[in-house]
Amino acid sequence: MIFYRNADWRRENQRYLMQELARVRQALMQAEEAGENTTSPPLPLFASSPPSALEQLCQTFKLSAFERDVLLLCAGVELDASFAPLCAASLGDAQKNYPTFSLALAVLEDAYWEALAPTASLRRSRLIEIGAGNTLTTSPLRIDEQILHYLTGTYHLNERLVAMGAAVAKSEELVPSHWQLVEKMVSIWYLTPSEPLLPLLQLCGNDAASLLAIASTACDKLNFIPYTLPVELLPTDIGILNLVKCLWEREFSLNNLALLLECDRLEMLDGKEEKAISQFLESIQAPVILLSSDRRRQKHRPLITFDVTSPTSEEQRLLWQKALSDFAPNLNGHVDTLVSHFNLSDRGIRAACLKARSQESGDVNSPPLLLWDICRIQARPRLDELAQRMETSAGWDDLVLPEREKQVLRDAAKHIHQRTKVYEHWGFGGKSKRGLGISALFAGASGTGKTMAAEVLAQELRLDLYRIDLSAVVSKYIGETEKNLGRVFDAAEMGGVILLFDEADALFGKRSEVKDSHDRHANMEVAYLLQRMEAYPGLSILTTNLKNSIDQAFLRRIRFIVQFLFPDINQRAEIWLKAFPSQTPIEELDEWKLANLQVAGGNIRNIALNAAFIAAEADQPVRMEHILQAAKNEYMKMERQLTDVEVKGWVKTANG
Structure with missing residues (x-):
C-alpha cells in the first residue's frame, strides 16, 4: 500500500536495494565459479520505518524468497551494468546477456517450478514480462518499468492507464444529504475489507459533478486514491481487457487506487462492449464505483446502488445565502424564488454567483434579474441536446x-x-x-x-x-x-x-x-x-x-x-390588426374585409409575412393586392379554394 516517502526513507531505501542487488549479484558470480560455495550472504536490515519498497512489494503480492530474488535479478540488469555480462557468462553465451527462468532456477536459492506459473504472483500481477523465445525457461525476462521505478522509491501511474483515465481533484465540501451517502458507502466497504471482491457501488443521478464529488469523498475517507475512467475507453478485446484489469488491480494493491467508472453512455454500448464491461466488473479485485444517470444491473457480483438527488430546498437556500453573503447580501428575499424555480447543485450555485459577480453592472435592481437569467443558462446545456428551445417575445x-x-x-x-x-x-x-x-x-x-x-x-x-x-x-x-x-x-x-x-x-x-x-x-x-x-x-x-x-x-x-377555438370574425380582425409590426409600411388595409378570410391566426401570420415580402420586392407599402396574392399561395398550400365571398369588397381594389 502507499506510504510516506521522505528524504531519509529514500536514502535508506536506496542503500537497502543496492545491498539486495549485491547479494543476488554475488549468487551470479559464485555460480560462474564451479565447485565453490554458492551460499548467499545474509539479508541486509532496513533501518528506517516504514519498510523499504522491496519489502512492501513482497508483502503486498506475497512473494516467496525465490520470487523476490527473480525480481531482483531482473532489476539488477536495469540498475547495475555488471549484471548483463554475468548473466551471459552463467548461460555460457555472450549473446544471452539477460535473465531467464532457467538461470534463476540454477543460481538462486529455494528455487521451485511453481513460481513460473501464470497464476503465480510474478506473472499474474505482471511484475515481470516474458520476451520472445523458443521455450518458457530460455525466454528473456524483464521487470515491468513501473515496478522498477517503484523499487527505487518513485511512484507513477502505469503509462497504459494514464491515457485512459484521470486523477480526481480533492472535492469541495458536500451538503449534508450527500454526506449521508458518503457515510453509507464507506460503511459498506469498511465492513467487507477482507472479501476478495468488494461490492460494486453505483451512484445514479443527473449531475455528474455531484456524483464525482460524492465518490471521491468516500474514497478519501478510506484512504483510497480516486481515478476516473470513461466506460467507452475500456477495450473490448478480451486479452487487452484482462491486461487492463490486471493493471488496475496492481494499482490498488500498490497505491490504494480506486476506479470511478463513468457510465454516461450506457445506452450507446453495443452487445460486444456490454459483454466486455460485464466481464470486467464481475472479476476485478479492486474497489469500483459506477457513476451513471441510469441504473445498471450486474449478474453475479453484489451491486449496491445509491440515487443522488440535488441538494434539498433548505440546503440550496443555505448554499445561496453563503455564496451571496459577500456579493449581494440583500438578495436573501429573492433566494426562495430562485430555489423554487431552479434545482441547482452546490457547484451550479457557486458558478452562478461567480458569473453574476463578474457581470454586475452596479444597478441595485440588476443582481436579482442577472442571477435569474444566469440560472436559466445554467439549466440549458443538457436539455438543449434533447429538445428545441424556442425564443419567446410574445406578450x-x-x-x-x-x-x-x-x-x-x-x-x-x-x-x-x-x-x-x-x-x-x-x-x-x-x-x-x-x-x-x-x-x-x-x-x-x-x-x-x-x-x-x-x-x-x-x-x-x-x-x-x-x-x-x-x-x-x-x-x-x-x-x-x-x-x-x-x-x-x-x-x-x-x-x-x-x-x-x-x-x-x-x-x-x-x-x-x-x-x-x-x-x-x-x-x-x-x-x-x-x-x-x-x-x-x-x-x-x-x-x-x-x-x-x-x-x-x-x-x-x-x-x-x-x-x-377557431377565431370568429371579430377575433380575426383583431389578429389582422396585430399581424404587421409598427415599422411595416401599410396602405389602405381593411381588417374587417381581411377578417372574411376563413383562416386561423397561424395562417394569418403566414399571409401577412408573405405579403410583406411581395410588397418589399415591388418596393411598395403592403396593400390589399399583396395580401390577395399571399392568401392565394396560403390557400394553395392548405389545398383549399379561395372563394369570392371571402374577398368580396377588396378584390376590385386589389386588381386596381
Missing part, C-alpha cells in the same frame, strides 16, 4: 383569445409564481410530491394559438420554453418511449423550464379499455408521462388537435385545460 397583448381562456392561462402563471408559498410554507407539499406538478392541456386546431400561448407564459414567467415533439419521442420498442421521456424530464428538473409536448395525439387516445398488449403498452406510456408531469416541479404543457380523443381518466390528472 398578453399579442394573444387573441376569449377572456375566459386568457384567465385560465393567468391562473396557471399564478400557480407557478406562488408554488413555494403554497407547497412549502402552507404545507401542501409536505406529504407527497405526486400531484404537485403544474400541467396544462392546450386543445385546438392547428394555428389557433396554442404555441403562442405557451410563449406568452414563458415570457410572463421569464422562463425558457422547450418544445418536445411527442410523435418523434414515441417508439415502437417497449420501454424506449419511457426512456426518451425520462431523459427529457431528468434534464429539465434543473429548473427554469416550461416543457411543451407537441402532438400529444401521437401518445394519447381512448386507451382505458385494454384489448391487447399494444393497448396495455400504450397505457403504460401515457401513465408514465402523466406521472412525470405530476412530479415535475415546473410547468408542462400538452398540445392536441383532438381533445375528444383523450380519455377522461387522463384529463382528470391535468390541472388546466384550455380550448383554443
